[in-house]
Every structure is written in C-alpha cells, then in structure tokens.
Amino acid sequence: MSKERFAFLFRCLRFDDKTFRLQRQKDDPFTPIREIWEMLITKCRDNYEAGSNVTIDEQLLAFRGRCKFRMYIPNKPAKYGLKLEMLCDSGTKYMIDCAPYLGKGTDTGGLPLGEYFVKELTRSIHGTNRNVTMDNWFTSIPLAKQLLLEPYRLTIVGTLRSNKREIPEEIKNSRSRNVNTSMFCYNGPLTLLSYKPKPSKMVYVLSSCDEEGTVNPETHKPNLIEFYNSTKGGVDTFDQMCSVMTCNRKTNRWPMCIFYDMLNIACINSYIIYCHNVSTLVQKIMSRCNYMKELHSQLVKPWLETRLQMPTMPTHTKTKIQNVLGIGTDVEGGDRDKVQSTSRNESVSTGHNIRKRKICGICSYKKRRMTKSICSQCSIAICGEHKIDFCTSCADKK
Structure with a gap:
C-alpha cells in the first residue's frame, strides 16, 4: 500500500466501541484498549512456563500527549510516559504478565500499590515456590511474610528503602562502620542484609529464601547481593530489547502508544519461544533481525495471496505482489500481465516473449x-x- 494509505489506516485505527467508551471509562481509564490488551496478556501467560526465578519491575513508554495516567519519572531516559508493571523470566527475559499503572484510577482494594501489583502479576505462578526479585518500590516486610503463606507460596529477594520502620538502628549507617562490611538480621524465615559499599551509601536487601548470611571471600560482597544482581535484570533487558528493535512511531493518542508496545511484546516473546524450540532440536538459530523479516513475510503471505485473486486489482499492484511472493503470472482472457523482475523493460509472459x-x-x-x-x-x-x-x-x- 502507499504511504498515504498506511497513514490513513493508522489515523482511523480504534480498539473499542466508541459509543460505550465514556460510560465504561468512568470505572476503567484503560477502556479504549483494555479488550485487546487482555487478549495479548492471556496468550503470553498461557504459552509459557516460567523458570525458578522471575523479576518484577517497571517499563516507561515514552509519551508526551494527553493522558490521565501519564507519569513523570526523572531517572528514566524518556522522563514522561505510560508506566507498565511487568513480570519477566529472569533467565529468558520472557514477559509473562503485565499491568498498566493508572495512577488514581488503579483499584487496589485497599492494598498498597506495590503489594497490589506483586500479588496481581504473580497470580499465574501462585503456589509454585518460585522466587520473585523486585526493587524497593515493591518490597516490604509484611508482603514477604504474606507471600510465604497459602495460596501464594512464593519467596522474594528485593532491596528495601532505608526509611522502613522495621530496620533496626544497629544495622544502619554509622561513621565507625567500615566500607564493604555486611550485617545480617534474622526474623524467622526472613533475612535482612545491611551492606555498606561506600562511606555514604547503604544497601538493604530483604530475602525470604536465604537462611544463612554468607560473604564471597574474593569480592567481599554478600552472596545475597550477587544473587539479587544476577536476577534483577529481567525487565530491564526486555525493555532494552524493545528499544533496540521497535515499531514505535510518534503519536498523540496513548492507545496507539500501548498498541506499538504490544507489537514489541508479541515479537520478543515469540522470538524467545522460537529460540527455545530450535535449540531443543539442535538447529541453528537465526538472528532476531532475520527472524522478524521472516515473521513479517509469513504474516502477510495469506493476505497477499487473497488480494492476488481480486479481478479488479491494478496490474502494477498485482506485479508487486507477485514479486514479493516470488511467483509468475498467468494469461487470462487474452490480457498479458507483466512481471517485472529486474527492470521495467524486462517482462515475461507464460511461454511467450x-x-x-x-x-x-x-x-x-x-x-x-x-x-x-x-x-x-x-x-x-x-x-x-x-x-x-x-x-x-x-x-x-x-
């Protein structure tokens, strides 16, 4: 299709019934794209089985248009955008579950935001004894205790903010404390680590799966810190993969911004499944770029074949479709359809020049x-x- 036709279709693209939008949007600000979003997330959950370690973190989609739940996060490259809370596999970086952050429109049922998102995102892995790695926006001691019980049965490893009341004064920062020193505090199944990497910096890590506090003699870092560093990058790596090869385009409509990210999510998740299946068969794995090109060709092929059968299709359009599909032409009703192979002057008909x-x-x-x-x-x-x-x-x- 032409560029103008493509732009026209994207301007007209909608994902819900506009007549009922205002009525439904009072209860759910995500209504304009909620239905197709839930379809994608359901497919992502059903087609993958998570590993032993998963990661919960945030993704910020760059967007500066009008939106009720647009966020400002100064430490992000985009700073302004739409915030998504993601659950990814720490090993393969597969996106298992995702939920949009709707600001005041988020119905948490009286729970703190961090606790609500952790319980909601891990719904598909409840009762599986997996470990969840998260940052200090999600981590809290009451949450760690609740996740150990039924029906959750999950362990967590996450950094803890220094203003938490549960942190004892004895393990907080002091001038007399040496750099690279570690202190452990235990409360039943919970382990709280206090690590001092710099004179003016303290790191607090909460774990519900590490019973003994051990330190690596070579790096002088606690093993709990090294485990956290090795499993915390699931969402960050997934976000990086989205930015390296993306289909995002500039838009003033936030549903289109979400739709572009949905395409990125679907492509990355499908590539991860493809790599696993091919490696199981001990075959060569194609690069992600070549995989995307092949995926594109396979998706458009049925539609191109359908368009090729239309009798009113212009000859030049039919020729382009035949070149894409790599097929010849047929002589119908005395009309000779030309196939341009290398230039406009080279044309071949069925059996005749x-x-x-x-x-x-x-x-x-x-x-x-x-x-x-x-x-x-x-x-x-x-x-x-x-x-x-x-x-x-x-x-x-x-």
Missing part, C-alpha cells in the same frame, strides 16, 4: 508515437498511420 514498445521510425520524432508493430522486411517500427493492410494472397504474390 512480449514485444517491447518502440517509437515509430517513419513519424516525426516530435510525435514520439509508440508502437509494437514492425515491418516484416526491414524490421522498422511502424505506427497505425503507416501500416498497410492486405490479404495473404497479395502477400504471397509480393
């Missing part, structure tokens, strides 16, 4: 009359004005 059009050799060059007829004696191009008709008997006598 099509004669090229030339300028009449008798007419003035200013007229530039194009014709396919040639003289049988001298092979000069002749137009209809200079062509003489006679019967076969007279031709034999001549």
Whole structure:
C-alpha cells in the first residue's frame, strides 16, 4: 500500500466501541484498549512456563500527549510516559504478565500499590515456590511474610528503602562502620542484609529464601547481593530489547502508544519461544533481525495471496505482489500481465516473449508515437498511420 494509505489506516485505527467508551471509562481509564490488551496478556501467560526465578519491575513508554495516567519519572531516559508493571523470566527475559499503572484510577482494594501489583502479576505462578526479585518500590516486610503463606507460596529477594520502620538502628549507617562490611538480621524465615559499599551509601536487601548470611571471600560482597544482581535484570533487558528493535512511531493518542508496545511484546516473546524450540532440536538459530523479516513475510503471505485473486486489482499492484511472493503470472482472457523482475523493460509472459514498445521510425520524432508493430522486411517500427493492410494472397504474390 502507499504511504498515504498506511497513514490513513493508522489515523482511523480504534480498539473499542466508541459509543460505550465514556460510560465504561468512568470505572476503567484503560477502556479504549483494555479488550485487546487482555487478549495479548492471556496468550503470553498461557504459552509459557516460567523458570525458578522471575523479576518484577517497571517499563516507561515514552509519551508526551494527553493522558490521565501519564507519569513523570526523572531517572528514566524518556522522563514522561505510560508506566507498565511487568513480570519477566529472569533467565529468558520472557514477559509473562503485565499491568498498566493508572495512577488514581488503579483499584487496589485497599492494598498498597506495590503489594497490589506483586500479588496481581504473580497470580499465574501462585503456589509454585518460585522466587520473585523486585526493587524497593515493591518490597516490604509484611508482603514477604504474606507471600510465604497459602495460596501464594512464593519467596522474594528485593532491596528495601532505608526509611522502613522495621530496620533496626544497629544495622544502619554509622561513621565507625567500615566500607564493604555486611550485617545480617534474622526474623524467622526472613533475612535482612545491611551492606555498606561506600562511606555514604547503604544497601538493604530483604530475602525470604536465604537462611544463612554468607560473604564471597574474593569480592567481599554478600552472596545475597550477587544473587539479587544476577536476577534483577529481567525487565530491564526486555525493555532494552524493545528499544533496540521497535515499531514505535510518534503519536498523540496513548492507545496507539500501548498498541506499538504490544507489537514489541508479541515479537520478543515469540522470538524467545522460537529460540527455545530450535535449540531443543539442535538447529541453528537465526538472528532476531532475520527472524522478524521472516515473521513479517509469513504474516502477510495469506493476505497477499487473497488480494492476488481480486479481478479488479491494478496490474502494477498485482506485479508487486507477485514479486514479493516470488511467483509468475498467468494469461487470462487474452490480457498479458507483466512481471517485472529486474527492470521495467524486462517482462515475461507464460511461454511467450512480449514485444517491447518502440517509437515509430517513419513519424516525426516530435510525435514520439509508440508502437509494437514492425515491418516484416526491414524490421522498422511502424505506427497505425503507416501500416498497410492486405490479404495473404497479395502477400504471397509480393
């Protein structure tokens, strides 16, 4: 299709029934794209089984248009955008679950925001004894205790903010404390680590799966810190993959911004599944760029074949479709459909060569009359004005 046609379709693209939007939007600000969003997330959950470690973190989609739940996060590259809370596999970076942050429109049922999103995102892995790694926006000691119970049965490892009341004064920062020192505090199944990497910095890590506090003798870092660093990058790596190869376009409508990210999510998740299936068969894995090109070709092929059967399709459009599909042409009803292989002058019909059009050799060059007829004696191009008709008997006598 042309660029104008493509832009027109995207301007008209909607994902819900506009007549009922205002009525539903009072309860759910995400209504304009909620239905298709839930379809994607359901497919992502059903087609993958998570590993032993998963990660919960945030993704900020760059957007500066009008939106009730647009966020400002100064430490992000985009700073302004739409915030999505994601659950990804720490090993493969597969996006398992995702939920939009709607600001005041988020119905948490009386729970703190961090606790609400952790319980909502991990719904598909409840009761599986998996470990969840998260940052200090989600982590809290009451949450860690609740996740150990039924029906959750999950362990967590996450950083803790220094203003939490549960942190004892004895393990907080002091001038007399040396750099690279670690202190552990235990409360039943919970382990609280206080680590001092710099004179003016303290790191607090809460874990419900590490019973003993051990330190790596070579790096002088606690093993709990190293485990957190090795499993915290699931969402960050997924976000990086989205930014490296993305289909995002500039838009003033936030549903389109979400839709572009949905395409990125679907493509990355499908590539991760493809890599797993191919590696299981001990075959060569194609690069992500080549995989995206092949995926594009396979998705458009059925539609191109359908369009090719339309009798009203223009010849130039049909020729382009045939070039994309890599097929020849058919002669129907005496019409010769040309297939351009390398240039406009090279055309092939089924079993016969099509004669090229030339300028009449008798007419003035200013007229530039194009014709396919040639003289049988001298092979000069002749137009209809200079062509003489006679019967076969007279031709034999001549």
